[in-house]
Amino acid sequence: MTVIQFQNSSDTQQWQKSTLPQLGLVCITFSKQVRFRTMTRTRYLKLSDIERENALRELYQHNFQRLHDALSFCQDNKIRLYRITCALFPLSDMEDEIGANILEEMSADLSKIGERSQALGIRMVLHPDQFVVLSSDCPEVVQNSIKILEGHARTLDLLSLPRSPWSLMNIHGGKSQRTAQLVKVISELPETIKSRLTFENDEYAYSSEEILAVCQQAGVPMVFDAHHHICHENLDNYNHPSVASMFYAARETWANPDWQLVHISNGEQAFNDRKHSDLITAMPDVYHQAPWIEIEAKQKEEAIAHLRSWWLIENNHK
Numbered sequence: 001m002t003v004i005q006f007q008n009s010s011d012t013q014q015w016q017k018s019t020l021p022q023l024g025l026v027c028i029t030f031s032k033q034v035r036f037r038t039m040t041r042t043r044y045l046k047l048s049d050i051e052r053e054n055a056l057r058e059l060y061q062h063n064f065q066r067l068h069d070a071l072s073f074c075q076d077n078k079i080r081l082y083r084i085t086c087a088l089f090p091l092s093d094m095e096d097e098i099g100a101n102i103l104e105e106m107s108a109d110l111s112k113i114g115e116r117s118q119a120l121g122i123r124m125v126l127h128p129d130q131f132v133v134l135s136s137d138c139p140e141v142v143q144n145s146i147k148i149l150e151g152h153a154r155t156l157d158l159l160s161l162p163r164s165p166w167s168l169m170n171i172h173g174g175k176s177q178r179t180a181q182l183v184k185v186i187s188e189l190p191e192t193i194k195s196r197l198t199f200e201n202d203e204y205a206y207s208s209e210e211i212l213a214v215c216q217q218a219g220v221p222m223v224f225d226a227h228h229h230i231c232h233e234n235l236d237n238y239n240h241p242s243v244a245s246m247f248y249a250a251r252e253t254w255a256n257p258d259w260q261l262v263h264i265s266n267g268e269q270a271f272n273d274r275k276h277s278d279l280i281t282a283m284p285d286v287y288h289q290a291p292w293i294e295i296e297a298k299q300k301e302e303a304i305a306h307l308r309s310w311w312l313i314e315n316n317h318k
């Protein structure tokens with residue numbers, strides 16, 4: 001299977017040259033247009049082998065089609081950044097390898113996703129769940145985390161998405177005060193993972209400065225999250241000097257600054273509330289210079305439309 005490299009894609013370069021930030025949709029739509037199905041491990045284990053195969057085949061075909069629907073939705077709504085759900089192909093990592101074998105059989109069809117996203121100029125990224133903790137002091141947790149990342153990397157390969165931060169896998173630092181351990185684990189990761197890996201600052205374990213140091217030492221990009229930053233530092237303004245400072249410092253970790261990705265969310269009940277709000281009503285001024293922004297708000301595409309109605313217009317007049 002050939003993994004598409006987007007670095008020389010005229011379509012990709014066209015979107016990189018846009019003067020306005022591209023606002024990204026996270027996994028599903030607020031409406032029911034983009035939805036994915038799943039299956040629990042408990043239910044799966046109750047099935048016979050033939051029942052497992054039939055159930056997963058039907059589930060994977062369904063989610064594959066929904067992924068195409070997601071691209072269509074992004075195309076129709078002029079959204080050029082889409083975060084793939086990390087539960088796209090559930091149970092494909094089971095020891096019986098039934099799910100993994102089905103995905104291999106689907107590889108020719110799956111590769112069309114990358115081809116189509118390239119043609120549409122839509123960037124696709126992924127955010128593995130909280131079970132990925134590369135800094136754990138438990139070797140079993142680290143090995144399981146690597147196994148999870150290998151599975152996601154394999155999915156991105158099957159989708160013919162590039163082995164580069166263009167189609168990144170973004171994770172958190174995990175267990176605090178384990179910078180040296182984290183950098184060591186990153187250095188030993190297989191190329192399929194490390195070539196796509198990025199790290200994000202969080203509200204508890206790794207401040208912006210701490211995860212920046214990890215990224216600098218490990219040679220991987222940093223995804224700056226302004227809301228995590230203000231929560232961790234107990235700030236009351238997105239325009240605190242440290243927000244712009246960390247934004248620019250994070251940009252330096254990207255070999256291609258035009259690929260820099262940042263996150264934004266707002267507090268639900270108060271500015272420093274860690275729970276996400278329905279819409280985005282406050283933005284850092286420095287984000288006017290961000291090429292790619294994932295919008296982490298409950299109302300998904302409606303939050304993107306709302307931002308376009310005031311913030312991108314404001315940006316266009318600067």
